[in-house]
Amino acid sequence: MADARIQVPPQVRRGENFEVKIAIRHAMETGYRVDEVGKPIKRNVIRELVCKYNGAEALRVDMSSGFAANPLLQFWLVAVGSGEVAFEWVDDAGTRYAERAALTVAG
């Protein structure tokens, strides 16, 4: 269920730079905390995130417990054609997530 929100511009021109944003709902449990009875809470952070633009890898992030909970990433790409910006990420628990956004390139 709604684990991430992606934002790309509604339309970009070919060759132009455009900003991509992704906000992910994830506790990013650091592994350094204990619960109310003192038992350590197991680390569960997003380990790796990959962004593909029309199938080609555009960004790969090695994440760790230094990231805040519910991380927000933003970066720029060059518009080469209409298609999709697709994200995939995996956390320590081994859960895989995927989310994508459609992109329209004019010209």
Add this chain to the structure above:
Amino acid sequence: MARRAAIPLALIGAGAALCVSLAYAQSPAARAIPLTELKSGLAYTGEDVRALQADDFANPGMLWVERGEKIWNTPAGTSAKSCAACHGNAKSSMKGVAARYPAIDAKSGRLFNIEARINASRTGQQQAEAFAPESEDLLAITAYVNYQSRGAAVGVAIDGAAREHFERGRAFYYTRRGQMNMSCATCHEQNFGKRLFAETISQGQPNDFPIYRLEWQTMGSLHRRLRACLYGVRAELLPIGSPELLDVELFLAWRAQGLKGEAPGVRR
């Protein structure tokens, strides 16, 4: 000598407190902060926090709002009905609703906040299990419903059956408690705008809940925030959804009359 002087002073103090409570009993409209001087907690945060709340993409609370929208449209329970099956589009049907809560539930006669109202619909209409207090799903659907009251002026009814809840809430608000021997009013009526270490004390307004609190690194309800205050003054931590916290929630909503809804808020 000093000790002797303390007794009459204490008596005067008790007398003054009695006068105050009598004055409140006689004029229900007595407000410590005039309506024109009410300020959302946002006014007491830093510029960075204000920017984070104002940006609908960067505001982390919007992740819960979006999840809440999915819950709204997903059938649940043995009725296999979604919230939308009865209430339709939340954008119109829930507009301004949260601004009128807490309110007395006509059927049970009990005081409901939005969380209790949602769970009553879950167990009653949807025939589904109630969401656990402070669970991700309850925070999400609450955030989604309260989001529809963005910009709506807070205004709750305190007459009829709500009256006794209101009075109890007000008494709670002005009662000193905990090892620090402080009431809610000590900070939020007598000292707002001043510093408490690195923090600026706010008026303690409830118009932006549930909030994403950076200290928590997650969303939290008003009751969770109230518990944080109780913890701060080293008082007994009341359970989330307890009658005492519901009563004080009603008093806070009355106290915030006219403030515009801001959910989901972001706070330090």
